[in-house]
Amino acid sequence: MATPHLDDAPQHYAIRIRGLTKHFGSQLIFENLNLDVRAGEILAIAGGSGTGKSVLLRTILKLLPFEAGSVEILGSNFASLSKTERVKVERQVGVLFQDGALFSSLTVLQNVQVPMREHLKLPQKTMDALALLKIAMVGLPPNAAYKYPSELSGGMRKRAGLARALALDPRIVFLDEPTSGLDPIGAAAFDRLIRSLQRTLGLTVYMITHDLDSIFAVCDRVAVLADKHIVREGAPMDLVRDPGHPWVREYFCGERGRQIAKAS
């Protein structure tokens, strides 16, 4: 849910990107890219293949360097932070990678406990209770806790990855194509899960997705990445009414887009 009475005060923004420019070798990926993610909203990042959606995610997470511009997470610019301050901000951020990125030598329960072990000093009993709670919250059966990632299906791995991302009760969660590779029922269930977790935990969700169903079902706003920057952003229905960019028109006003927009 978008915070009402938005103004430009920085506390209302979970992420602010200004003038981001990035190259891979001689290839320009982003040029003067600006993006605001409001606190408490679910923002979808859409865009064609190869437009750099994953690169943008990795850049925000500081997994990739960039040449110019600034990226602020929860009001602090990573570049100007000391190591300890940076860890504090990182604890407020949870990431679900495409295939879960679970540690293959650990059980699901141990995977969820990794961030707790790393950042907090809690008794084992408390960590077990918390991790099992997170596993239940993402809709996994209790016996999944003692399984290894290789014993889980793709959808279960995603849920387990989400449980690990939520382990420290972060304020922002990044999701990389959360519904890709799931069947439509599983994808719809995952959408509902994200919406209900966002409501209960007051999360800000930054979600890369191709899935028009998810965009219309759960997202407050969509930002479209094309031509090396964000070409359009706004509520999904606003973009349907006024696409303003050829790719956006094709995406939202094509056959599938129209049907889903009409249905919702």
Next chain:
Amino acid sequence: MHDNEAVLDRSTRPALRSAEERGTRRLVVSGDWTLATLREAQAAVDGVEAPNGPAHEIDIGDMRRLDTAGALTLVGLRDGKSAAATADFSSARAEHRILLDEIARAAPASFEPPPPRAGAAVETLRRFLSAATAIGRDAVRLTMFLGETTAALGRVVARPKRFRVKAFTHQLQQTGLSAVPIIALVSFLIGGVVMQQAAFQLQKFGAETMSIDMLGILALRELGVILAAVMVAGRSASAFTAQIGTMKMREEIDAMRTLGIDPIETLVLPRVLALMIALPLLVFLADVMALAGGAVMAKLYLSLDTEMYLQRLNSAVQAKHLYVGLIKAPFAALVIGLVGCLEGLSVRGSAESVGTQVTTAVVKAIFLVLVLDAVFAIFLSAAGF
């Protein structure tokens, strides 16, 4: 609302106190109930006193921040013995209510105990039995794999066009040519060491020149083939397992099968055949280098010049000693190649599994090479070679 003792606690410290008005016993919650304050919150819950019996409601209207960890603690409090069975949260803010309901819904299922484990004695016995039977299973698997590979060889011989020449030559280079420097160096050094030790011991009997006979026969029959095979087992069995195992993990092997490509034919056969060609050559190299190492030591310790060393060697060593060593090489290569490929194909799912299988492959390959050598030694001496 609040009784006289009520002091609004607006600090972040989680606190809990009991209050009573008009016969309703309440627990009043204040402060932050989050992961960061979890210890204090748990201490507050453990230390709460209910002098007049369990509370009827839990007032969380004054609570500041709440997250899943805090909510779990509060749900524990509500379901614990300091609150009555009918107790519930009161004055909750909307977002706190949603979270508490969600946690209460998820929590009961979450305390399922881990799957039961067998007792220590039973577990030890089970492990012992599974390790014991594993040897038998491994032998069966390896034999079956040898059969599969032989069948694939038969298919390739019938239709030679299907033979992967490029993969074969690549493997020949990787397993053969690239191993030349290390095998040459190690054999040279070991040859020298054996010569020196033998000369030193036999000097006591005035029979130091006998050390040349000894080294010549030892190097050709055993030393060269064992050194080369162990080095190759370490280098190539591990490489085969890692290469094939990674492909297996990424479902590449399954993809090959669905495309009608036989992985045994394309992956296993070129590797095993390349190794069977490369290892005899490497054994010959190891033989030569061990004898060269001996020649250097003979010069240093016995002051025998190379010509005399070679003469002595010539009279002591017969061609059969060379053949006895060389005949073992292709068999050792077969074992090393099969074990490496089989362990690679046995990789399951995870990256950790690749590591485990590589270790297993190297240990098994070296072990089997030594067993094979022993069997050959018994057989060949019984046959009079």
